Amino acid sequence: MAMRTSLIASYLHAPALAGVLLLLRCALTTCSAEAAQPAAAPPDPATREEPAVEPTKAFEEALVVAIHHFVEEGELDHLRAILDRYPQLVDRTIAWTPQRTPGRHYSLTPLHRAVERQRKDVALYLIGKGANVNADTSGGWTVLHSGAQVGDLDIVKALVKAGAKIDARTEAQPETYEVPPNPAPSDVHRRVHLPAVPSRTPLQVAEQEKHPAVAKYLREAGK
Numbered sequence: 001m002a003m004r005t006s007l008i009a010s011y012l013h014a015p016a017l018a019g020v021l022l023l024l025r026c027a028l029t030t031c032s033a034e035a036a037q038p039a040a041a042p043p044d045p046a047t048r049e050e051p052a053v054e055p056t057k058a059f060e061e062a063l064v065v066a067i068h069h070f071v072e073e074g075e076l077d078h079l080r081a082i083l084d085r086y087p088q089l090v091d092r093t094i095a096w097t098p099q100r101t102p103g104r105h106y107s108l109t110p111l112h113r114a115v116e117r118q119r120k121d122v123a124l125y126l127i128g129k130g131a132n133v134n135a136d137t138s139g140g141w142t143v144l145h146s147g148a149q150v151g152d153l154d155i156v157k158a159l160v161k162a163g164a165k166i167d168a169r170t171e172a173q174p175e176t177y178e179v180p181p182n183p184a185p186s187d188v189h190r191r192v193h194l195p196a197v198p199s200r201t202p203l204q205v206a207e208q209e210k211h212p213a214v215a216k217y218l219r220e221a222g223k
Contacts, residue, residue: 064092071110071126074119079110083129090131106137115146115155123155133164140170140199148202148218151211156202156218166202166222173197 063082067089070079083090093107108116111131114123127133136142144164147156160166177191200208203222206215 060089063089064094067092067110068094068108068113071113071119071122072117074117074122076122076125079122080125083126087129090126090129091135093135106139106141108137109135109143111135111143112137112141112146115143115152115159116150118150118152118155120152120155124158127158127162133159133162134168136168139173140168142168142202144168144202145170145200145205148206148211148214149209151206151209151214153211153213153217156214160218160221166218169199169201170197172199 063086067079067082070076070082091109091111093109095107109131111123111126111133112135113119114126133143136145142164144156144159144166145168147159173194173196175196176194203215203218206218
């Protein structure tokens with residue numbers, strides 16, 4: 001638990017940290033929410049007029065980080081402990097910037113991450129929890145695009161069966177030169193070359209990545 005909470009702690013504000021980690025431990029050990037609440041302290045006249053809303057927000061942020069972490073690591077039991085109690089977080093995204101294209105940013109859902117990591121049992125669980133199989137990033141990259149990219153036929157079939165759009169297209173990206181994120185003072189005038197990226201369907205992605213079985217299935221399913 002120490003490793004998991006240290007990861008989550010890095011995303012939180014210090015004032016809310018203790019209460020958030022207590023509640024998160026509660027979620028992961030499936031104890032009751034009531035048992036996790038600290039004993040009520042006497043009201044402080046100086047602060048009782050201000051509602052304590054920040055811990056709730058921080059708790060939710062911690063859960064989202066934990067969800068993505070457990071998806072990536074394939075820790076289905078821990079993931080289930082959170083989403084069975086907080087199903088509204090099943091599609092919550094986290095921003096991600098690819099190392100090779102630092103000027104382009106994407107928001108990935110837990111299902112995106114499960115498919116990209118080929119966590120089949122996790123992906124099926126998320127689909128069963130009502131995850132949006134047509135969720136896309138800011139560039140139009142859907143979960144089915146991810147399945148076609150990694151070439152996992154079972155996951156691709158599950159997504160299509162759940163209603164994933166076979167004809168979904170990514171947005172074409174023009175060639176650009178952009179300042180890298182958080183540049184050092186010596187790099188403020190440097191530009192990163194971002195090559196043009198054409199619009200693609202999941203079928204075109206599967207063909208480009210040389211996954212013939214997936215490409216064949218998508219071609220037939222799209223008829």
